[in-house]
Amino acid sequence: MNNLFSFDVRMARRVICAMLAALLFVSAAPAIFMGKAAANPNQLQSRSIQMSDSAPSGNASITSGVGSGTSVTYRVSFTTTQAAASLVIDFCKEDPIIGDTCTGPTGMNAASAAISTVASGGNVQGGGAWTVTAGASQVKLAQGSGSAMTAGAQQFDLTGITNPSSSNCTSPALACTFYARIYTYSGTSWGTYSSATNVGGDEDYGGIALSTASAIQITARVQEQLTFCVSDADPATWATPSNDDCADQQVGQNPPVVTLGVAVGAGQPVLDPSRVDTGSIYSQVSTNATHGAVIDMRNSNLLCGGLSADSGTTCAIPAVNSGNSTGAPIAAGTAAFGMCSVTYTPSSPVDSTIVGSMTPQAPYFHSGNSCTDATPWYGMDTTTAAANGGAPASNVGNVETTFGSIVAATTTPVHHADNHYVFAATPSLTTPAGIYTANLNMIATGTF
Amino acid sequence: MSRSTQKSRRFLVGLVVAMFVLVGVGHYLTVPVAGAQIGQRAMQLSDNEVSKTSDYLLTFNLTTPGTLGSIVVQFCSNSALPGDPCTASSGFDDSAAVLASQTGQTGFTISGASTPNEIILTRAPAAATAGHVEYHFTGVTNPNASGSYFVRVQTYATADATGPETDEGGIAYAIVNGPVQLNAEVPPYLIFCTGVTISGLNCANAEGDFIDFGELSSSSARSGSSQMLVATNAGNGYNITVDGTTMTSGVNVIGALTANDVSRPGTDQFGMNLRANSTPAVGINPTGPGTGVPVANYNQPNFYQFNPGDTLVSNPTTDNYREFTASYIVNVPKGQAPGIYVSTLTYIALATF
Numbered sequence: 001m002n003n004l005f006s007f008d009v010r011m012a013r014r015v016i017c018a019m020l021a022a023l024l025f026v027s028a029a030p031a032i033f034m035g036k037a038a039a040n041p042n043q044l045q046s047r048s049i050q051m052s053d054s055a056p057s058g059n060a061s062i063t064s065g066v067g068s069g070t071s072v073t074y075r076v077s078f079t080t081t082q083a084a085a086s087l088v089i090d091f092c093k094e095d096p097i098i099g100d101t102c103t104g105p106t107g108m109n110a111a112s113a114a115i116s117t118v119a120s121g122g123n124v125q126g127g128g129a130w131t132v133t134a135g136a137s138q139v140k141l142a143q144g145s146g147s148a149m150t151a152g153a154q155q156f157d158l159t160g161i162t163n164p165s166s167s168n169c170t171s172p173a174l175a176c177t178f179y180a181r182i183y184t185y186s187g188t189s190w191g192t193y194s195s196a197t198n199v200g201g202d203e204d205y206g207g208i209a210l211s212t213a214s215a216i217q218i219t220a221r222v223q224e225q226l227t228f229c230v231s232d233a234d235p236a237t238w239a240t241p242s243n244d245d246c247a248d249q250q251v252g253q254n255p256p257v258v259t260l261g262v263a264v265g266a267g268q269p270v271l272d273p274s275r276v277d278t279g280s281i282y283s284q285v286s287t288n289a290t291h292g293a294v295i296d297m298r299n300s301n302l303l304c305g306g307l308s309a310d311s312g313t314t315c316a317i318p319a320v321n322s323g324n325s326t327g328a329p330i331a332a333g334t335a336a337f338g339m340c341s342v343t344y345t346p347s348s349p350v351d352s353t354i355v356g357s358m359t360p361q362a363p364y365f366h367s368g369n370s371c372t373d374a375t376p377w378y379g380m381d382t383t384t385a386a387a388n389g390g391a392p393a394s395n396v397g398n399v400e401t402t403f404g405s406i407v408a409a410t411t412t413p414v415h416h417a418d419n420h421y422v423f424a425a426t427p428s429l430t431t432p433a434g435i436y437t438a439n440l441n442m443i444a445t446g447t448f
Numbered sequence: 449m450s451r452s453t454q455k456s457r458r459f460l461v462g463l464v465v466a467m468f469v470l471v472g473v474g475h476y477l478t479v480p481v482a483g484a485q486i487g488q489r490a491m492q493l494s495d496n497e498v499s500k501t502s503d504y505l506l507t508f509n510l511t512t513p514g515t516l517g518s519i520v521v522q523f524c525s526n527s528a529l530p531g532d533p534c535t536a537s538s539g540f541d542d543s544a545a546v547l548a549s550q551t552g553q554t555g556f557t558i559s560g561a562s563t564p565n566e567i568i569l570t571r572a573p574a575a576a577t578a579g580h581v582e583y584h585f586t587g588v589t590n591p592n593a594s595g596s597y598f599v600r601v602q603t604y605a606t607a608d609a610t611g612p613e614t615d616e617g618g619i620a621y622a623i624v625n626g627p628v629q630l631n632a633e634v635p636p637y638l639i640f641c642t643g644v645t646i647s648g649l650n651c652a653n654a655e656g657d658f659i660d661f662g663e664l665s666s667s668s669a670r671s672g673s674s675q676m677l678v679a680t681n682a683g684n685g686y687n688i689t690v691d692g693t694t695m696t697s698g699v700n701v702i703g704a705l706t707a708n709d710v711s712r713p714g715t716d717q718f719g720m721n722l723r724a725n726s727t728p729a730v731g732i733n734p735t736g737p738g739t740g741v742p743v744a745n746y747n748q749p750n751f752y753q754f755n756p757g758d759t760l761v762s763n764p765t766t767d768n769y770r771e772f773t774a775s776y777i778v779n780v781p782k783g784q785a786p787g788i789y790v791s792t793l794t795y796i797a798l799a800t801f
Binding site (some may be wrong): 009055093219223224225226227228229230252255256257258259260261264268270271277279281286287289296298307309316317337354388390391392395402403404421423427428429430431432433435436437438439440441442443444445446447448 | 452471488489490491493495497503505509527528529549551580582594596598617618620621622624625626627628629630631632633634635636637645649679681682683765767768769801
């Protein structure tokens with residue numbers, strides 16, 4: 001039959017069946033998608049919890065601060081659709097679905113949580129405006145002296161929370177998810193809430209996923225450094241391969257060997273009672289020692305501290321000023337041996353990396369009578385008693401004692417700190433003829 | 449597959465790879481559990497020359513109070529950082545080290561488990577307070593090359609340096625090729641001159657070499673003098689000797705005083721000494737900053753002697769300028785043959801360096 005108004009019973013039956021099926025699906029959908037059946041609850045919008053530290057707790061190598069997972073602040077944000085005077089946040093291992101079984105994340109502890117106000121964050125505020133009732137994995141907030149939540153955006157901080165530990169993790173080990181479930185209530189006593197599986201009477205609700213992750217520990221180590229060299233070449237000539245540096249070949253090619261005197265004819269230099277003969281060496285210290293460094297000097301002639309022709313048994317050219325701990329000038333013809341020291345900065349090439357200086361110490365430096373002045377004073381301390389004051393800078397002594405006499409010192413790290421030393425000697429008429437020597441150890445010690 | 453889909457797939461693959469890399473780097477960036485850093489730590493050497501045997505004075509401040517049973521002092525050439533591999537310094541050897549003294553936390557001995565580049569100080573674990581400690585080692589052999597070297601110090605609660613460390617810290621120290629070598633030569637010298645007079649203790653002022661006694665007399669002595677100046681840095685001193693003859697005139701001789709004696713006019717005498725005399729009044733005592741003195745027989749006022757080759761001055765050490773005045777006397781008997789009597793004397797200074 002081909003009539004415009006004819007009725008196809010079979011077709012009609014199909015249409016009716018389809019409509020019934022659609023009706024059944026639509027009515028069931030809210031229960032499936034929401035996971036709960038409440039009177040008039042709405043889902044919280046724009047919900048999140050931002051952690052100040054995502055590291056799991058229980059890290060043995062980081063026990064406090066960022067990376068420890070302790071004293072963490074959780075910034076809670078959401079937008080309510082209805083006014084509320086209390087809320088509950090449950091932290092769960094399993095899932096964010098309201099009403100499901102909830103087990104507190106292993107290692108988590110929110111019992112000491114406190115509320116802290118976020119500027120322009122809404123009604124949930126600290127300072128008594130809202131109160132906190134907290135447990136290891138639950139935080140309950142209620143209106144206190146402040147106002148109730150109005151519908152709209154809310155943001156507040158929960159401080160003092162210990163994150164779940166890595167034991168909470170299954171796999172992968174470095175990304176461990178846990179969940180928060182939030183429910184709001186119109187009254188201040190959390191409706192009929194009794195547990196995470198029975199949250200009755202809530203106004204709004206929402207689930208949030210969070211995760212801990214192992215902190216990336218970035219460690220940069222600066223190891224202790226002390227570079228020290230002594231040379232009779234002027235640092236101004238230290239130019240190959242590096243500029244003004246102990247690694248320079250000039251340092252290796254010019255060991256600190258000083259022959260005092262003036263050559264007579266083609267002969268070797270000799271001392272003469274009519275004059276004071278001098279010779280120079282230089283040292284350089286670079287160190288990152290926190291408490292600085294000292295340079296000590298020891299004389300191989302341990303019995304007399306001067307220049308000796310008999311391997312140190314006697315010093316016919318004795319320490320200047322009788323080895324006193326104060327300096328003095330050396331007069332030609334009065335047998336004496338001494339040293340003065342000044343800081344040194346090569347004028348060329350300019351070393352722009354210099355940091356700090358090694359300050360010369362008495363008796364090797366006397367203001368107004370330094371090596372570079374017209375009448376230098378010299379020293380060769382053989383009298384200061386060894387006294388161990390603890391750190392090397394306090395470990396005083398003289399050139400004959402075990403750790404020597406301090407000739408220069410700094411209390412801070414230095415770089416390319418040069419010192420110039422001038423050794424001076426003169427014999428008397430009665431100074432026995434001979435070859436006089438002294439080996440002087442210049443020893444740098446850093447205190448780190 | 450569309451171009452946008454391919455781009456998305458590449459992006460996702462890249463993201464996943466990056467995550468794996470980050471996770472891996474995270475593992476490598478982690479460090480072992482470390483103790484607290486010890487403070488004010490230093491290693492002071494008594495001799496920093498290569499290969500020398502030196503004292504090593506370790507000083508530091510214990511940071512963490514608690515049980516202390518052992519201290520590890522490790523010497524390395526590559527790093528001061530505890531936990532890093534330690535390369536022993538070439539030539540360094542602490543096998544013969546002796547713990548000479550200890551301050552602060554005491555009671556330690558060197559453990560038999562120590563190695564040539566690691567000293568383990570051990571004691572029965574005992575409570576320790578934070579603060580300064582010192583350990584003085586003797587008999588440590590320095591590395592055999594110049595440069596920077598490192599010390600690592602770690603403290604443990606256990607006596608055998610096992611278990612977690614308590615405090616740790618690194619130290620750097622420097623070894624140099626050699627000491628500052630100071631050399632100076634004092635050349636030998638001997639200053640000696642003679643003259644009738646030498647003023648100002650200066651040989652340039654020496655004048656005269658002739659003494660005229662005038663006419664000899666049997667009733668009174670005739671006298672005269674000359675001077676000599678000496679200075680030397682001869683470590684074993686010097687001698688001055690006199691050589692020559694007594695006064696003669698042809699075959700006629702005025703007898704020399706072979707033994708010291710006073711002046712006896714009317715007798716046959718030729719003699720000398722180096723002192724100020726009153727009989728007759730001649731001569732002055734030695735002068736100048738030097739310390740030399742005449743030998744006994746020529747050092748007695750009013751007593752004279754002359755034997756050719758006699759030593760007049762013997763000084764065992766160096767001497768500054770010293771001026772000696774030789775006083776001569778001549779006496780003759782009444783029967784002395786007439787003539788012109790002459791004597792030539794030579795003074796010799798001999799220094800022994």
